[in-house]
Amino acid sequence: MEEKRPIIRLDHVTKRYGDNTVVRNVNLDIYEGEFFTMLGSSGCGKTTTLRMIAGFEELSEGNIYLENEDVGNMPPYKRNVNTVFQSYALFPHMNVYKNVAFGLVEKKMKKEEIHEKVTEILNLVQLSGFEKRMPSQMSGGQKQRVAIARALVNNPKVLLLDEPLGALDLKLRKQMQLELKHLQQQLGITFVYVTHDQEEALTMSDRIAIMNNGVFEQIGTAKEIYEHPKTKFVADFIGESNVFEANVSEVKEDGSLKLIMEYGDMEAYGDGFEQNEIVYASIRPESVKCSLEPVNGFNIRGMVKEHIYIGSIIRTTIELPNGQLVKKCAQPDDDFKPVGSLVYLHWSPDKTVVMHTNEDKLYDLIDAGE
Ligand SMILES: Nc1ncnc2c1ncn2[C@@H]1O[C@H](COP(=O)(O)OP(=O)(O)OP(=O)(O)O)[C@@H](O)[C@H]1O
Ligand SMILES: [Mg+2]
Structure with a gap:
């Protein structure tokens, strides 16, 4: 297979403010x-990382490459990237046309050429006819589209977007998410997008980096991250999950694991775990099943506490003997047991995601880029 070339590479990038390390040894390739x-x-370091790529922030350690060129000492305006910030940062005294044309005028481009480009870009963001409007006469979504047009008109290879939809209401945000995604596909520009909204990330992205405390805990597609979270933080952060602490009592030859908890046993699969290691086992609510008898390999007992009907699914809470609450969701007629029933919980062992609890091991994995 031909190797894809990264358009952006972060190589052991660290950023410190005084004693405070806010981005820790990040390695990352982003592709064209x-x-x-x-x-x-x-506060986990998203904006700081973006600002280092844009060149607004110096690195404490490491290197950044744009198209294989070390840009460590290159000022922002020389980098072929443009940034869209959360606040629209439009020039309030300039109309839409002048706001968008600004960068091209600075570059001393010919008037006719500027006109052509601005017209084309405004058309693309569906703001034709708004040329003479002032920013104060536009809605949040329209202003944000002007900000995006202003960045795009410079024909950047990479567009950095820092929570660009944060100020919009939910409905407009959802609409703009789709518009932005289409625009990105249409233009084929690399987008590096920052958000704290998991649904937004899942909707728009080819790949997502989950950042926590200055570290990328996991990088992958939405599906990979949802189905195979590598850390407890990721399992908790994306969607809902039940996380159990357990001891690996047996590592079998076929790679399966027997896990023992204080109040029950379960089976799972996972590589790189040792006998007697304490692990987290994470299971999504939609995978949890309950029955009146133990089911092969599983022996976790609990009591049905509550059912909540949400349209076509039921969300059930089951309490374990130690008080831990397990979330389950299912179709109403799947293995329904009334409130107060004593049940055995089980699921398909390959639905259990097993994770190290030991932080050193975790960060070894992250450093190895796994
Ligand atoms: N100029 C600075 N001087 C000192 N500390 C800073 C500076 N800029 C950011 N920080 C700190 O670095 C950490 C990361 O900040 P950053 O802005 O990257 O977070 P973020 O992930 O973008 O958060 P948010 O979602 O709130 O925008 C924070 O703890 C912040 O207080
Ligand atoms: Mg930020």
Whole structure:
């Protein structure tokens, strides 16, 4: 297979403010034409990472390459990237046309050529006819499209977007998500997108990096991350899951594991685990089943506490003897047991995701880029 060439490479990038390390030894390749999203909660280092790629922030350690060129000492305006920030940052005293044309005027491009480009881009973001409007006379979504047009008109190879839809209401945000995704596909530009909204990330991205405390805990497609979270943080952050602490009592020859908890046993698959290691076992609510008798390899007992009907599915809570609550969701007629029933929980062993609890091991895996 031909190896894809990264358009952006972060090589052991670290950023410190004083004693505070906010981005820790990040290795990352982003490929041409990709919609790449950094997802994580407030303060985890997303904006800092984006600003280092744009050149607004110096690195404490490591290197950044754009199309194989070391851009460590290159000022922002020389990098073939453009940034769209959360606040629209339009020039309030300029109309839409002048806002979009600004970069081209600075570049001393010919008037006719500017006109052609601005017209084309405004058409693309569906703002033809708005040329003479002032920013104060436009809605949030329209202003954000002007900001995007202003970045796109420079024909960047890469567009960096820092929570560009954060200020919009939910309905407009959903609409703009689709518009942006289409625009990106249409233009084939590489998008590096920052958000703390997991649904937004899942909707738009080719790949997502889950960031926590200055580290990328996992990078992958939405499906990979949802189905095979590598860490407890990722399992908790994306969608819902039940996480159990368990001891690996047996590593069988076929690669399967026997896990023992204080209040039950389960089977699972996983590589790289040792006998007697304490692990987390994560299972999605939609995989949890219950029955009145133990089912092969599983012996976890609980009591049905509550059912909540949400349209076509039922969300059930089951309480284990130690008080831990297990979430289950299913179609109403699948293995339904009334509130108060004593049940045995089970699921297909390949639905269990087993994770190390040991942080050193975890960060070894992350450093190895696995
Ligand atoms: N100029 C600075 N000086 C000192 N600390 C800073 C500076 N800029 C950011 N930080 C700190 O670095 C950490 C990461 O900040 P960053 O802005 O990258 O977070 P973020 O993931 O973008 O968060 P949010 O979702 O809230 O925008 C935070 O703890 C922040 O306080
Ligand atoms: Mg930020």
